Amino acid sequence: MTTVSVSHPDPGFAARLRRREPLVGYWISLDSPVAVERIAGLGYDYVGVDGQHGVVHQPGWQAAMLAVDARGRSAGVIRVPSPDPVAVGVALDAGARGVIVPMVEDAGQARAVARACRHHPVGTRSLGGPVRAELRMGSVPAEVDDRVACIVMIETASALSDLDAICATEGVDAVYVGPADLSAALGARWFGDPAAAGALEAALRTVTGTARRHGIACGIHVPDGDGAAKRLAEGFTFATVSSDITHLQQAAAAHLAAARGLA
Template sequence: MSAAAGRPDPAEFAARLRAREPLVGYWIALDNPVGTERIAALGYDYVGVDGQHGVLHQPGWQAAMLAVDARGRSAGVIRVPSPDPVAIGAALDTGALGVVVPMVESAEQARTSVRACRHHPAGTRSLGGPVRGELRLGSVPAEIDARVACIVMIETAAALADLEAICAVEGLDAVYVGPADLSAALGARYFGDPAAAGELEEALARITDAARRHGVACGIHVMDGASAAKRLAEGFTFATVSSDITHLQQAAAAHLDAARALGAAAA
């Protein structure tokens, strides 16, 4: 625990994830370190930075991790673009305490991702030397590995078909549902399509059950805090709330609507 008001130390993120503690995170899609620092001050257990679909690409990952760490309240996590060991190593060298690996479709890809997060003899990660990862976590490989979480996404039909084997991969810390892509894989025409709602809920129940039986954490991306609470109650162990770019647009639209409504009433 952190000395500050008894809050959990962000460096304990991987251990808390592995223990299947309920965790709530937030998603960053914008290349805006000042905004990211504001979000990281709020008390989310982790802040995920989107290096796959966001406008924040690899040159901005380190600035984002610096912004998250500045307040000492949240763990910084990076979603890399693909199950590429080079990208995973680059993300961890920034000082990230975990990676989210998208589009994992087999146990073999999950195993490759895990090994990219671990040093010899458990994996293939290269010692970074005098980079930010060493500054944060030291230079003892086993100690670094203990502080870093490997999270793979379940978001395709192939991943669902190989779910049991993926969850059984040694050293895997968590699986994470991408509900939009998973919905499409189940036949939805768009995210939220009611025609695929039943199939999606069945798949989510399968995923949470498999993760529980194999002792790995299980997360999901949601659109609001109420949905995060619902999913945690259903068996997910962590949930990531919406994103900075979504909330920026929602807040601006709400203020515009309020201003126009008040203006019309005064006319």
């Protein structure tokens, strides 16, 4: 296979993440590149595309990354469906600047996905050749590896109990809390169940403290901008705000209430 020399931007998102800079992102659940392009021009540090629970399935990942890149302001990140290394490689070949990997249970899984983000000799990622990743991040494997962020989710009791080892895993750039699943793991009957609120907050302090001790970034999903500011002040280094589908429903409901004099 012939390699093409391609210009690329500075390391950007991955470098900022590793420096533990405060970053704010937005969440995309809908398969609409037009909407993604609008959001990507607002100034969020990154736009996270949900390939696990949203309706953006694998054929839509590349279109979403194209839409993000079209505005030149945000980094495109994809949450893959599972810790499957194949899914990680597909997302990165689509041009994602990072992957968020759900349901990582322990340091062994964390190591496997971290290696899936990197090429030989430190990883297992296959050379992609002339795909979108090469256009955005270059064709030298080690340099591409530097521009990619590996973010693993902490959302199960097993992950919480192995948190120290996960954070110490070579190649893991950040941990990311899924508060809904972590709440369920801590005994919540639904997300927001007050019976588990204290346990969740204690777990969040453990996550931020452990990540800080190991010098890696630490993120969380939040319902709104105020929630992002709160969590960043508490020690998280990045926060992802709500989702397009949630905001679409909220806006439509508010307008309906206003039109009927119910607001």
